[in-house]
Amino acid sequence: MTQIVTRQGFARETWPEAGVIVTFESLWNGQDLPIERPIGVRLAPDSNAADLEPWFDTMAMVIVPFGKSADGRGFSLARQLRQLGYAGIIRAEGHVLVDQFRAALRVGIDQVAISDEQAARNPEDQWLAVPHFDGYQSRLFAAE
Amino acid sequence: MARKFLPQVATANDLFEGDVIYLTADNTWTREHAEAAVAETPEAAEALLKAAEAFPLQVVGPYLADAQIVDGRPAPVHFREDFRTRGPSNYFHGKQAEKTEA
Amino acid sequence: MYSYTNFDAAFVRDRVKEFRSQVERRLDGSLTEDEFKPLRLMNGLYLQLHAYMLRVAVPYGTLNSRQMRQLAHIADTWDKGYGHFTTRQNIQFNWPKLKDVPDILDALADVGMHAIQTSGNCIRNVTADHFAGAAADEIEDPRPTAELIRQWSTDHPEFAYLPRKFKVGVTGSPNDRAVTKAHDIGLRMVRGEAGEPGYEVIVGGGLGRTPMIGKVVRDFLPKRDLLAYLEAILQVYNLSGRRDNKYKARIKILVHETGIDELRARIEETFRRNRRLLPDVDPAIVARIEAAFAAPAWADRPVPDAPRLDAGLASFIDTNVVAHKRPDHAIVSVSLKPTGGTPGDATSAQMRVLADLAERYSHDELRISHEQNVILPHVHRADLPAVYAALREAGLATANIGLVGDIIACPGMDYCALATARSIPIAQQISEMFADLDAQRDIGPLKIKISGCINACGHHHVGHIGILGLDRAGVENYQLTLGGDGTETATIGTRTGHGFAYDEIVPAVGRLIGAYLDARETPEETFLETYRRLGMDPFKAALYGQEEQADAA
Numbered sequence: 001m002t003q004i005v006t007r008q009g010f011a012r013e014t015w016p017e018a019g020v021i022v023t024f025e026s027l028w029n030g031q032d033l034p035i036e037r038p039i040g041v042r043l044a045p046d047s048n049a050a051d052l053e054p055w056f057d058t059m060a061m062v063i064v065p066f067g068k069s070a071d072g073r074g075f076s077l078a079r080q081l082r083q084l085g086y087a088g089i090i091r092a093e094g095h096v097l098v099d100q101f102r103a104a105l106r107v108g109i110d111q112v113a114i115s116d117e118q119a120a121r122n123p124e125d126q127w128l129a130v131p132h133f134d135g136y137q138s139r140l141f142a143a144e
Numbered sequence: 145m146a147r148k149f150l151p152q153v154a155t156a157n158d159l160f161e162g163d164v165i166y167l168t169a170d171n172t173w174t175r176e177h178a179e180a181a182v183a184e185t186p187e188a189a190e191a192l193l194k195a196a197e198a199f200p201l202q203v204v205g206p207y208l209a210d211a212q213i214v215d216g217r218p219a220p221v222h223f224r225e226d227f228r229t230r231g232p233s234n235y236f237h238g239k240q241a242e243k244t245e246a
Numbered sequence: 247m248y249s250y251t252n253f254d255a256a257f258v259r260d261r262v263k264e265f266r267s268q269v270e271r272r273l274d275g276s277l278t279e280d281e282f283k284p285l286r287l288m289n290g291l292y293l294q295l296h297a298y299m300l301r302v303a304v305p306y307g308t309l310n311s312r313q314m315r316q317l318a319h320i321a322d323t324w325d326k327g328y329g330h331f332t333t334r335q336n337i338q339f340n341w342p343k344l345k346d347v348p349d350i351l352d353a354l355a356d357v358g359m360h361a362i363q364t365s366g367n368c369i370r371n372v373t374a375d376h377f378a379g380a381a382a383d384e385i386e387d388p389r390p391t392a393e394l395i396r397q398w399s400t401d402h403p404e405f406a407y408l409p410r411k412f413k414v415g416v417t418g419s420p421n422d423r424a425v426t427k428a429h430d431i432g433l434r435m436v437r438g439e440a441g442e443p444g445y446e447v448i449v450g451g452g453l454g455r456t457p458m459i460g461k462v463v464r465d466f467l468p469k470r471d472l473l474a475y476l477e478a479i480l481q482v483y484n485l486s487g488r489r490d491n492k493y494k495a496r497i498k499i500l501v502h503e504t505g506i507d508e509l510r511a512r513i514e515e516t517f518r519r520n521r522r523l524l525p526d527v528d529p530a531i532v533a534r535i536e537a538a539f540a541a542p543a544w545a546d547r548p549v550p551d552a553p554r555l556d557a558g559l560a561s562f563i564d565t566n567v568v569a570h571k572r573p574d575h576a577i578v579s580v581s582l583k584p585t586g587g588t589p590g591d592a593t594s595a596q597m598r599v600l601a602d603l604a605e606r607y608s609h610d611e612l613r614i615s616h617e618q619n620v621i622l623p624h625v626h627r628a629d630l631p632a633v634y635a636a637l638r639e640a641g642l643a644t645a646n647i648g649l650v651g652d653i654i655a656c657p658g659m660d661y662c663a664l665a666t667a668r669s670i671p672i673a674q675q676i677s678e679m680f681a682d683l684d685a686q687r688d689i690g691p692l693k694i695k696i697s698g699c700i701n702a703c704g705h706h707h708v709g710h711i712g713i714l715g716l717d718r719a720g721v722e723n724y725q726l727t728l729g730g731d732g733t734e735t736a737t738i739g740t741r742t743g744h745g746f747a748y749d750e751i752v753p754a755v756g757r758l759i760g761a762y763l764d765a766r767e768t769p770e771e772t773f774l775e776t777y778r779r780l781g782m783d784p785f786k787a788a789l790y791g792q793e794e795q796a797d798a799a
């Protein structure tokens with residue numbers, strides 16, 4: 001089981017049971033999408049965000065994998081999705097450290113799914129204690 | 145290729161000061177290499193390392209280092225360990241200075 | 247000079263507060279060492295051979311007198327009265343205690359400094375030409391660019407967990423004094439077709455285990471596209487750099503394995519998309535940064551003509567003073583390489599003297615060079631005698647810049663936990679061998695660079711003579727390379743052959759220099775030129791000659 005963490009703390013799973021999660025490969029290879037809605041897509045660490053563009057409106061959620069804590073590819077994947085205009089939910093799944101939580105939200109991740117084992121080690125108060133101040137980047141690129 | 149077993153001491157750095165320290169036979173830490181406990185067999189070495197790892201609030205990065213017995217006391221074998229018993233060679237800082245103060 | 251905005255100041259204070267609580271949690275046991283280590287490294291705190299070491303960033307090597315005095319204060323209060331300037335324009339304190347580090351960081355924040363991102367797999371402290379804003383050959387001051395990159399790369403949410411560390415170097419001059427070709431990204435200011443300034447972008451340089459000279463990925467990048475282009479490079483690297491092997495994780499390996507053309511295509515594609523999606527940098531911020539680096543109000547005083555100089559001052563001016571962009575000013579390099587001293591070390595008293603001199607004679611500016619010296623960048627020529635006299639009194643007037651005594655050496659096994667051999671004593675002995683500065687001047691320009699392990703912090707690959715200390719079967723052993731070059735004609739040096747023991751390496755260097763003196767065609771021909779003309783043979787003969795004869799006998 002996993003524990004969902006959002007900026008508001010530990011949250012209940014909101015993904016409906018009727019929804020389906022497909023892998024990026026099956027999306028890429030198969031012509032027929034399932035009829036069930038909503039559809040979520042689970043990426044591989046080496047997926048290319050731009051390849052997903054045709055499905056941006058279809059995907060209610062994209063799951064970005066976080067392997068070992070030193071593997072920062074997920075940050076780039078999530079940010080690319082946002083830069084390309086994806087507006088659905090982005091979930092980080094796997095080993096996200098409390099110390100990485102602020103950065104995760106800043107690249108456009110909405111929620112983090114951690115293992116129950118990690119949730120026991122990093123209880124909710126640790127996640128709630130993370131300060132969410134602005135970084136340099138939001139200042140530098142302020143002119144929209 | 146099996147390497148000949150050398151006597152081992154357990155060494156680490158002090159968490160607060162960063163200073164080089166060694167585990168003694170009565171399970172305390174000393175700044176003197178000569179006071180270190182010596183493991184004479186691989187089994188004893190394993191036990192020594194285990195004992196050294198039991199001080200997470202006091203020491204950082206415990207490991208085993210080769211030693212030789214000189215005048216009945218353990219002394220370092222490798223030059224790196226030898227430097228660790230003294231301090232840097234460009235200034236009279238670190239252990240070498242503390243010894244003369246004492 | 248740039249001074250912190252309220253935003254900068256609040257940001258740095260927040261980080262100190264955060265680290266203070268992390269240290270407390272480590273000391274009370276709620277953080278294990280495994281959890282704490284990455285957090286302390288993010289704040290520049292290493293555990294070295296004999297003690298902790300704090301690495302403080304000197305962004306693009308620029309300091310004012312107040313900052314330098316604070317470094318002296320830190321050295322006196324929490325360390326042993328000195329600091330070590332590094333080849334990355336940082337300063338390292340070798341003896342802090344863990345519990346004092348948050349206080350040191352607060353003292354740094356008081357003067358707009360920090361130790362953030364001086365370690366870890368992130369974008370490190372940006373380095374720049376130490377003559378920036380003063381050099382006669384400069385197209386444009388590279389520091390506004392470096393400051394913009396500092397702000398952009400600080401706490402960047404996407405690039406804090408890269409495959410490996412990432413170093414950016416910037417130069418504004420055609421004469422590359424910032425070793426840009428040995429950086430993950432090197433930026434050289436160039437002019438476009440209409441004369442507008444922009445950058446040549448070099449990628450994939452680096453020393454270390456697999457030394458490589460960077461390759462040009464973009465001939466001309468307009469200034470306004472800089473951050474979008476850097477984001478593109480970093481994004482491609484973050485997603486495709488190798489994470490399976492730490493020795494193959496630098497971007498130079500990605501360039502090497504992918505090929506520069508293929509990589510360029512990927513970077514350019516990402517860039518085209520980013521430029522469309524990324525808003526422009528707020529022009530008010532750019533303007534503020536540029537204004538901060540506006541030239542100081544130059545003093546219009548006459549230069550006394552043809553003053554009669556004493557011999558010491560004359561040779562000091564000869565070796566340590568170079569042309570400024572204003573003819574009535576000069577750039578003074580202060581050597582931190584006294585004969586027999588530790589390269590790059592300054593005592594707190596010396597730091598205060600340098601601060602005073604900067605305040606009085608150099609428009610309050612100091613620079614740290616990657617060659618581990620300190621620069622007074624804007625000295626009026628009329629003030630040179632006074633500056634020289636003050637330096638001499640503080641033991642800072644060694645007239646050996648660019649000569650055999652001006653050795654780069656990393657801390658090596660006297661301090662560094664990663665070292666395989668010592669480097670400092672080798673540098674000390676070489677400089678003692680050539681204690682006579684007249685002899686040094688006769689030998690001429692010669693760069694000796696020493697690293698205590700394969701990580702190459704001492705840049706040995708780009709030394710005219712490079713020395714690498716290794717551990718061979720439990721004994722210190724030193725390998726020599728010749729012909730390296732860290733300038734715009736960057737070259738990796740070539741190994742001479744087998745290495746030398748600790749007590750053989752200094753005489754071996756002496757033989758190399760003897761061979762050069764015998765072989766040079768004129769006194770003007772430099773060591774590097776002689777090596778390039780003749781190749782390795784005469785030097786090999788000088789190093790190994792007797793052995794070969796012994797073998798043949």
Ligand code: SF4
Nearest residue numbers: 656662665698699703
């Ligand atoms: S080159 Fe090696 S020994 Fe020297 S400072 Fe770097 S890591 Fe340490």
